[in-house]
Amino acid sequence: MNTVSGAEAGSGPGPLGKVQPRQLIVTVYGLYARDTDGWMSVASLIQLLADLDVEAPTVRSSVSRLKRAGLLEAQSVSGAAGYRISPETERILRDGDPRIFAARRATVDEGWVLVVFSVPESERARRHTLRTQLTRLGFGSVSAGVWIAPGHVHGEAESMLARHGLRAYADLFRAGYLSAGGGDGDALAAKVRSWWDTDRLERLYAEFLATHGPVAERIANGAPVTDRQAFTTYIGVLTDWRRLVYLDPGLARELLPDAWSGTHASELFDEMHARLAGPARRHVARVRAR
Known part of the structure; x- marks a missing residue:
């Protein structure tokens, strides 16, 4: 019988192996700790990261760094040591949910936001x-002090400037593209290629498909998947996807190669999310109930 092994499910080599444990911890907290007021016990976190081949000492040191950075706050609940998401981290995660789970693809006629x-x-x-x-946030650079993104990124840009105390240094504009030829698509597409490294984005998307596509196909063809395998696979897919959607602001399809x-x-991400999110959550619930 064909099954999805732990390595195939995302706990072994590949892009997931390149991710820092701190990123995995943030992913786990973002997905599951918000169900319980942002808190998770150290014991549960260590067990879940063990499923991802991260050893306990590494988890503890990574959590300490996240605490020093203000992303997590130490808190005991019913005598159990643990950490909760800081209010600032909660807000960042909440703001990022639409980009990750409902990524938008812009249209040419919606215009641009300039910073x-x-x-x-x-x-x-x-400045740095x-x-x-x-x-x-996926902005492209027009020049040293002029950066551009599709119009729908406006809200995220406003939030970022306020959060980092940078509003006094930047002005935001909504804009349409006007070229000498009246804003034709070929001219704008050429500009997009100069503002963003679309070749790199294409390579990264192709790598995502090559890494996760075979597992997705086996699952779609009925290969049995345990809840634990669903968890390791889903964390790998989501962590890789999260990095991609923050590099790509959702450029209009007709402006891309x-x-x-x-x-x-x-x-592929939508399919894997639909198939794996539920079983993965069951695995986490069992671990946290021990």
């Missing part, structure tokens, strides 16, 4: 933070 900024040389750290956060794997990658 125009100027940060004094004496505040280079703020601003550029880092714009990159994280003809051979674009992003559409198929999105369909």
Whole structure:
């Protein structure tokens, strides 16, 4: 009988192996701790990360770093040691949910959001933070102080600027593209390729499909999957997908190369989410009930 092994399910080598344990911990907390006021016991977290081949000492040191960074807060519940998501982390996770689970693909006629900024040389750290956060939201760079994204990213940009105290350094504009030829699609598509590294995005989407597609096909063909295997597979798929959707702001399909794997990658993630999220949650519930 064909089954999905632990390695095939995402707990072995591959993109998941490149992920820092801290990222896995944030993924686990984001998916499951919010069901219980953001809290999870250390014992449960260690067991769940063991399923992902992360050893207990590594979990403890990673949690300590997340605590120092203000992402987690130590808290005991009914005598059990654990950590809860900080209010700021809760808000970041909540803001990120639509991008991960309901990623939007823009249309050309919805326009663009521009962030125009100027940060004094004496505040280079703020400039670095601003550029880092714009990159994280998938903005492309038109020039040093002008960055661009599809119009629907406006709300995320506003939230980011306020959260990091950067609103005084940046102005936001809604814009339409006007070229010498009247804004034709070929000219705009060429600009998009200069503002974003679409070749790299294509390679990453193709890697996502190559990594997770075979397992998805076996599951779709009826290969038995235990709840634990569903958990390890789902965490691997979601962690890889989360990184992709923050590199791709949802550029309009007609502005992208003809051979674009992003559409198929999105369909694959939706399929895996539908098949695995429920069994994975059952596994987590059993671990937390011990």
